[in-house]
Amino acid sequence: MTGPQGLPRLLAGLHADGSPMTLADHRRVHGDLRRTQPAELIQAIDLAGLRGRGGADFPTARKLRAVAERRRAAVVVNASETEPASGKDKLLLSRMPHLVLDGAVLAAGAVGAREVIIKLGEGAHESLAGIEGALAVRDGDPVSFKFALGPDRYVAGEESAVIHFLNGGQAKPTLVPPRPYERGYQGRPTLVQNPETLAQAALIARYGANWFREIGTDADPGSALVTITGAVRAPGVYELAFGTPISDLLAAAGGSTEPLQALLVGGYFGTWVEATRALGLRLSREDLRSVGCSLGSGVLIALGESACGLHESARVIRYLADESAGQCGPCVFGLRAIADATAGLAEGVAHARERDRLLRWTSEVRGRGACHHPNGAARFIESALEVFSADIDWHQSQRCTARPVGLPLGGPAPDVRHALMEAG
Numbered sequence: 180m181t182g183p184q185g186l187p188r189l190l191a192g193l194h195a196d197g198s199p200m201t202l203a204d205h206r207r208v209h210g211d212l213r214r215t216q217p218a219e220l221i222q223a224i225d226l227a228g229l230r231g232r233g234g235a236d237f238p239t240a241r242k243l244r245a246v247a248e249r250r251r252a253a254v255v256v257n258a259s260e261t262e263p264a265s266g267k268d269k270l271l272l273s274r275m276p277h278l279v280l281d282g283a284v285l286a287a288g289a290v291g292a293r294e295v296i297i298k299l300g301e302g303a304h305e306s307l308a309g310i311e312g313a314l315a316v317r318d319g320d321p322v323s324f325k326f327a328l329g330p331d332r333y334v335a336g337e338e339s340a341v342i343h344f345l346n347g348g349q350a351k352p353t354l355v356p357p358r359p360y361e362r363g364y365q366g367r368p369t370l371v372q373n374p375e376t377l378a379q380a381a382l383i384a385r386y387g388a389n390w391f392r393e394i395g396t397d398a399d400p401g402s403a404l405v406t407i408t409g410a411v412r413a414p415g416v417y418e419l420a421f422g423t424p425i426s427d428l429l430a431a432a433g434g435s436t437e438p439l440q441a442l443l444v445g446g447y448f449g450t451w452v453e454a455t456r457a458l459g460l461r462l463s464r465e466d467l468r469s470v471g472c473s474l475g476s477g478v479l480i481a482l483g484e485s486a487c488g489l490h491e492s493a494r495v496i497r498y499l500a501d502e503s504a505g506q507c508g509p510c511v512f513g514l515r516a517i518a519d520a521t522a523g524l525a526e527g528v529a530h531a532r533e534r535d536r537l538l539r540w541t542s543e544v545r546g547r548g549a550c551h552h553p554n555g556a557a558r559f560i561e562s563a564l565e566v567f568s569a570d571i572d573w574h575q576s577q578r579c580t581a582r583p584v585g586l587p588l589g590g591p592a593p594d595v596r597h598a599l600m601e602a603g
């Protein structure tokens with residue numbers, strides 16, 4: 180069977196009325212799941228250049244090999260989706276669950292696992308319903324599936340937190356090593372993978388590495404699911420080819436509702452980029468790296484000119500500080516101090532020199548936690564101080580009257596109203 184030409188790929192066959200794709204729909208679009216030899220599948224994923232879509236951007240084949248060479252492996256689908264604005268995993272699990280399940284079955288085969296654990300957030304009712312409905316009609320899968328529902332907290336989706344939780348502990352990160360691929364679920368080597376990564380792997384297994392590379396760029400092959408939200412007419416999850424100009428991403432989401440001042444690229448561990456600069460970039464690691472950012476878990480937030488970037492950043496950094504798992508001093512106290520100082524700048528009650536202290540603190544919290552939480556938060560606030568620098572001075576003398584945008588802070592993933600598939 181030949182793969183879809185152009186786009187959509189992952190979202191091929193998605194029903195516009197919001198109903199899930201049945202097994203028959205799924206087979207009509209993608210055919211039956213072809214059993215693939217473990218080494219052959221890992222090789223195809225390697226040649227395809229697939230990288231993890233949960234935020235860490237790690238080469239998937241390398242992780243598969245690391246688990247495959249150990250014994251008694253397990254597979255965990257990390258469907259925690261703790262990035263507040265992200266909706267892609269919810270879209271996949273609730274509307275096209277068979278593609279994710281195919282990927283999980285294939286990944287389990289590749290690493291020699293007989294058990295797949297699907298870890299979701301407690302509020303992920305639609306995702307759970309989608310997966311349960313899909314499992315009820317599948318037969319012949321050579322693995323058993325289990326579910327685990329964990330707290331909807333930001334750091335609960337970090338892989339060591341997922342493993343700790345599945346092993347009966349709190350959903351908080353643990354010191355690594357050992358990493359999950361060495362010792363994870365029940366002490367076994369564990370492959371932790373994001374649902375989109377698994378769905379992409381299911382397509383590669385069917386259509387091959389060459390097909391995967393037909394779109395995208397040499398360095399960033401294939402397509403990605405991007406949740407586009409904020410000041411756009413049709414916020415939602417969009418499948419786009421790597422290499423697509425960011426301006427086309429916004430156009431796919433209906434265009435902006437007002438002139439933009441900045442884009443937050445990569446979610447709350449991401450980076451604010453001035454709109455004029457961001458609109459000249461493409462969706463590629465190389466372009467994003469040139470302005471110090473990465474796609475993270477695929478969230479893009481557009482900030483209109485009528486909003487106050489400083490206030491919005493102060494809200495988000497307060498949220499991130501409150502989401503610290505409370506285990507590492509620099510993270511707990513450092514992020515709290517950074518949140519307080521940012522609030523002071525936003526309210527205009529702190530001296531502009533506070534910015535220098537803030538920058539010192541961000542450099543001091545970096546790399547000082549058991550997980551990447553302080554690093555992500557530091558990156559976020561450093562970019563805010565740079566991009567909204569003029570606002571800091573302005574807030575010293577003027578009362579800010581901008582209306583809060585209400586960026587999502589925690590809880591289950593937002594409803595996905597629009598899911599459009601644009602050719603890239």
Ligand SMILES: Cc1cc2nc3c(=O)[nH]c(=O)nc-3n(C[C@H](O)[C@H](O)[C@H](O)COP(=O)(O)O)c2cc1C
Nearest residue numbers: 231232233235257259260261336337338372373376
């Ligand atoms: C604070 C924090 C939260 C995270 N939350 C998620 C999440 O909700 N879902 C996810 O897939 N990965 C999340 N990650 C990344 C995971 O640790 C891990 O890299 C990922 O699940 C691996 O799958 P992938 O290789 O398919 O991306 C998070 C990482 C950090 C540091």
Ligand code: SF4
Nearest residue numbers: 504506507510548550
């Ligand atoms: S760095 Fe922060 S979020 Fe990560 S484990 Fe330590 S206290 Fe928890």
